[in-house]
Amino acid sequence: MSRKNILITLAVILAGAAVVGANLYYRRDTGAAVTTETIRTRDLEAIVSASGKIQPKRLVNITAETAGRVVNLAVNEGDRIRMGQFLLQIDPKLLRSRVDNSEASLQVAAASLEQMRQSVETARVQLEQAKQTLARQQGLWKQQLTTRADLERAENDVKTAESSLQEREKSAKAQDSRIMQERASLDSAKYDLSKVRIESPIDGIVTRRNIQEGETAMIGTMNNAGTVLLTLADMSVIQAEVEVDETNIPNVQLGQAAKIAIDAIPDKSFKGHVTEIGNSPIQTTGQSTGSTQATNFKVVVVLDEKVPEVRPGFTCTADITTATRKNVAAVPIPSVAVRELTYDANGQIVREPKDAKRRRRGTTNGGSSVETVASAAELKPGQTRKETEGVFVFREKEKNVEFVPIKMGIAGDKYFEVLSGLKPGDQVVTGPYNSVRNIADGDPVKVDNKQTQK
Secondary structure: OOHHHHHHHHHHHHHHHHHHHHHHHHHOOOOEEEEEEEOEEEEEEEEEEEEEEEEEEEEEEEEOOOOEEEEEEOOOOOOEEOOOOEEEEEOOHHHHHHHHHHHHHHHHHHHHHHHHHHHHHHHHHHHHHHHHHHHHHHHHHHOOOOOHHHHHHHHHHHHHHHHHHHHHHHHHHHHHHHHHHHHHHHHHHHHHHHOOEEEOOOOEEEEEEOOOOOOEEOOOOOOOOOOEEEEEEEEEEEEEEEEEEOOOHHHOOOOOEEEEEEOOOOOOEEEEEEEEEEEEEOOOOOOOOOOOOOOEEEEEEEEOOOOOOOOOOOEEEEEEEEEEEEEEEEEEHHHOEEEEEEEOOOOOEOOOOHHHHHHOEEEOOOOOEEEOOOOHHHOOOOOEEEEEEEEEEEEOOOOEEEEEEOEEEEEOOOEEEEEEOOOOOOEEEEEOHHHHHHOOOOOEEEEOOHHHHO
8 A cells, every 4th residue: 555545544534533533522512312392371270189989968877766576678778769668667566555555544544534523523512512501600690590619610611621622623633644644655655656667768779778577676775876777878969078188188179170980980970069178187997196197188079960870889089170270381290390599688599600510510420410509608698599499491592401490380280380480482301300300500401302202
């Protein structure tokens, strides 16, 4: 090979090496590959999701008000019933005997009262006769035609008749009170007898039957609950009782719209609205004081439409719309990051020069550049540092990112409402996650949106 060819070959190799070196040099400062999204206006909804169970608004437990054996059971579990429909009957023999006994006692007391009233009339007649005899004796005494003994005897007869009348009147009044007592006992016995026949107090469905014909129903006492014979549910108004986390309760208000999904009825959702918000947390059985278990509150959502074939106890999920926004600037949730920023005495952000920032930038074990946080001793008088929520905005001209603090409003499914800090058209860094976590204000980046477009 001639010397000329050797020189040409060396020149080509050196030129190639220079190009490769230049590419490596400039590539060193192109920064991390990131994806971006342009800010635009959107319609947002803040949703609070909670799970729970379907329950009827009105649930009635039928219990026995008198003990006895069930002799007639007319309904089965799942039967639809109407108000006033016969459900079951308890053996009435004992209570009917009480009624008969009370009726007989009342009749005896009434007959005794009648006799006492007749004796009162007899005593009244005897008193009248004694008064007439006394009047005659007083007339004769004035004419000196009778003795002092006869006059005094007539006076004593009047007093005796008056005393006898008063005694019989009191006896009759006491007997009248006893009749009232017997009548009250009879009414009580008839009332108890009426309770052996149990009828439905509502329109609905029999959701549970806990007794069979021939079994004995027991009434409740202070320390022992009575037998729940039947459970009736009014399914005309259905509600979802869900458990909402304490962090979401302040956002839930009465009347807010909701969508309810029932696991047993897939691929459908039903409209509803919030009608009740618990003021006290749900107490879990066996939960001890100081437990780290999550604190939930009961929220009741009434369904606005009928649900066919629904049953109490179905598992459901309620999505409650707590806030809506129309045509507002929105930023993707993965874009939001937290950084420590320096503020001056007027509350304005103090940004460091690019060269100073590079000198203070270190390298992590993974090779990504992160900004070293300044210590309190490095701050100038009046300056403070605090954690600030914001996003990294890509600057096309500088090919780098700027951390921009933002004020956020409601949180939608995928976006945050932006109240201040951004405007439609800004490009914010959305990923990858490690890039959003590690990049710093002023870092150069390389935008690669091909992955998001696929």
